[in-house]
Every structure is written in structure tokens, then in C-alpha cells.
Amino acid sequence: MNYEIETEDDYRNAMNRFLEICVAPKNENEVKEMYLLMDLMGKYERENCSAN
Incomplete structure (x- = not known):
């Protein structure tokens, strides 16, 4: 698992993994x-998706 999200691709991969975890039974x-x-x-969004 990557512990930094630096690019849009990293963000998409993290989102896909997050969604996988959300729909499956969790340990x-x-x-x-x-x-x-x-x-x-959240950190990536604050740094890259903010209008400020």
C-alpha cells in the first residue's frame, strides 16, 4: 500500500481501494x-482540489 497520494492516478487507485473495502466484509x-x-x-483533496 502506498502511504502518499501525489497524483490523480494515486488518488483514483486509493478511491477504488476504499470503495472495495466499503462493499466487502471487513476485518x-x-x-x-x-x-x-x-x-x-482528504489531505490530497485539501491540497489539490481547493478553490483557494
Whole structure:
């Protein structure tokens, strides 16, 4: 798993993995991964998708 989202492709890959986790039964590691992805995607969005 990549712990940085630097490009639009990285973001899309993270979003796809997040959606996979959301629709499947989760174990503890996947729940942790889901929260990590949420943090990383949020950071990317704040830095790259903001109108400011």
C-alpha cells in the first residue's frame, strides 16, 4: 500500500481501494486501511482540489 497520494492516478487507485473495502466484509486490518485512505484522500483533496 502506498502511504502518499501525489497524483490523480494515486488518488483514483486509493478511491477504488476504499470503495472495495466499503462493499466487502471487513476485518480489523481493512478497517485501519479504510481510515488511512480517508485521511490520505482528504489531505490530497485539501491540497489539490481547493478553490483557494
